Amino acid sequence: MSGSPATVDGRALRVALLGCGTVGSEVARLLTEQADEFAARAGAPVELAGIAVRRPDKHPELPAHLLTADAAALVESDVDVVVELVGGIEPTLEWLLSALRRGKSVVTANKALLAEHTAELAEAADASGADLYFEASVAGAIPLLRPLRESLAGDRITRVMGIVNGTTNFILSAMDSTGAGYAETLDEASRLGYAEADPTADVDGYDAASKAAILASLAFHTRVTASDVHREGIAGVTASDIGAAKLLGRTVKLLAICERVTSEDGTESVSARVHPVMIPRSHQLAGVGGAFNAVYVEADAAGELMFYGQGAGGSPTASAVLGDLVAVARNRVVGGRGPRESAHAGLRVRPMGQTPTRYHISLDVADRAGVLAQVAQVFAAHDVSIATVRQRDKHSTASLVIVTHLAQDAALQATVDEIGKLDVVREVVSVMRVEGED
């Protein structure tokens, strides 16, 4: 292949490590301690050629001769592979483009960068014949991206749905078991170290949206960026929502959902979204607690698959990074290349309003005849079909719990808005999308 980088011909493969925090230090440790294993698996010795950190003097635990503050120079030096664990967009993007243009393969865990700039990175990799691997960017240690882009390459994936953020899963699990509110539970999560000092990226769904973009791109052979992903975080989830879910035998999870949607005229498009969802307690994702991740994949031929494991943490993420490192090293040794970005399907990304979803709506209503008829009339006016209604008396008010059939999300939103304005509705207690059969 014309653009392919030279094979390493038995000499050691030189690795530049950018960033040496929790994950990076574990990568450095394992590469050094298990050097013989890596040599056997990669087909050539794999050698740490340099480690770029912001403040080399702050890392007495690392070999001084490997440390540098100049990441750009390290990338340009005589290295074969760049492992990027710095995060952020700039200047990281420039370093990785510089590496790929020089034919150096890149292994990265940087989901925010990938969710915005995969196209540029993949083009640079294709031009020089270098590899771009990023298993660690989604669901930590769980081998998920390689199955999607390789094992299922001969199948047609219709859906990827999962828990891909440990912090929000921890908070929602805790709210479910204690009945406490969101703010209180977030404080507790911070105290226990399950939430960052600034938890915005997690609780507002940015982290999960980046991962959804990466998953949707791989699953549907279409470029999907984070800005294409409809995103709602968990800050709006109330104790009332959790209580309402319990009454339905459900629990609340923040899910990333990537679907192939076929219109009535047969046109295919992609929906990618992150939002809180009520799922049945019997659903396998309902039992995924604490900081674990789990992802369901549905494909035409394979049927339903599930992948489960630790979604974050130094060691689990290092496992994914090192798996990629062995793969790109092996590709160097035999002169091959891993799979390229595949965006050949080029499907349209459907706006959230046009995405078919199902809603749960709990209402406190006046306890008098004709209320259900009025409410049902609003659903009918928006062409939204009701699946189940439960009515209960609560002293002077009554509660109505409604679950709909699939409808366009915009029609569901409009229905909820209008219902909230009815005189007979005292309070809209909880509105949340639902997934899974009861």
Next chain:
Amino acid sequence: MSGSPATVDGRALRVALLGCGTVGSEVARLLTEQADEFAARAGAPVELAGIAVRRPDKHPELPAHLLTADAAALVESDVDVVVELVGGIEPTLEWLLSALRRGKSVVTANKALLAEHTAELAEAADASGADLYFEASVAGAIPLLRPLRESLAGDRITRVMGIVNGTTNFILSAMDSTGAGYAETLDEASRLGYAEADPTADVDGYDAASKAAILASLAFHTRVTASDVHREGIAGVTASDIGAAKLLGRTVKLLAICERVTSEDGTESVSARVHPVMIPRSHQLAGVGGAFNAVYVEADAAGELMFYGQGAGGSPTASAVLGDLVAVARNRVVGGRGPRESAHAGLRVRPMGQTPTRYHISLDVADRAGVLAQVAQVFAAHDVSIATVRQRDKHSTASLVIVTHLAQDAALQATVDEIGKLDVVREVVSVMRVEGED
């Protein structure tokens, strides 16, 4: 790379299909119907060049010009990849060796062949630079082998444990829910099409043992063949065993268990075994019912992972075959090669007697003082430590239910043999290994 087969340089990649039963016909259908998709994913058109079946006249549904009864000639013809779905050892082994020696890549689902002859096949592949892929040989559609040999290539796997045979899982699930005996449930499974006319390969554990050999080889970089795997089927599982498991809050599953075992002197070895096991009902494998497969993997850095999905059937298995086919096609197009067999660790396979296991033993004993002391004395004499004992009266006899700590399997067997000979023991009701905490 010297031994590498030529790239296909834009021309169509020609595929020979050996065998066209349930899986093969699905492979042929998808390859034909989704030709554009395959071309986009593989980087070149993927074309069915011929289909070898025993009786071409029995396949009016297939294009006559592709059919041949001469598999050997098809393999030797101008094809790039051989997809083998015939099964059996001879003459299949000769066909695949012939293909690999000619530099043609092989995709196979033949677990029995791989469990015995991976070494020869891998050597032939290495000599010519061809690929040997076999994702479909274990756990059907579940992407399991690629994660083991690629995603976790930078990690140290300590354990692979799972349900890898759907027929036995169906029978054990049914025995658990109905309380019926083995023979009766097998008959029912045959009637429903969940068991073959000759169920030996499934119920005696041969199928699972082949898969255990493949899993252990990949996980521990060591050649493990089916004859290295300790094998016990489910024919000996009684309604009493199932009942005893229920009393302990457990259920019975046929598991393939592959472990890295470290001796006191630090020497590592491998244990690979297939036998019925009592696991807690709260264990995630306990909930895997019917014909589904699920496999747990534990690794030093990644921690605990689980993979779940359909383990058999035409479509799911075809999904795995086609994923491999895209991979080997892509390797041809770019001139690379997939991972080679990795047997560099060369660990010793530990005999079953020396493998640490835990036993559950239910006894009907005479209802008099001193029985437990006598029984406990036998355990002590064999250096087997008891974890829990439950004693119950049943009219004139009493029952003793004992669960041990880890001990050498041979010592446990010897203990059971000796206990059965005690005068105070009226009947050994159930003996079974256990896994998982209570």
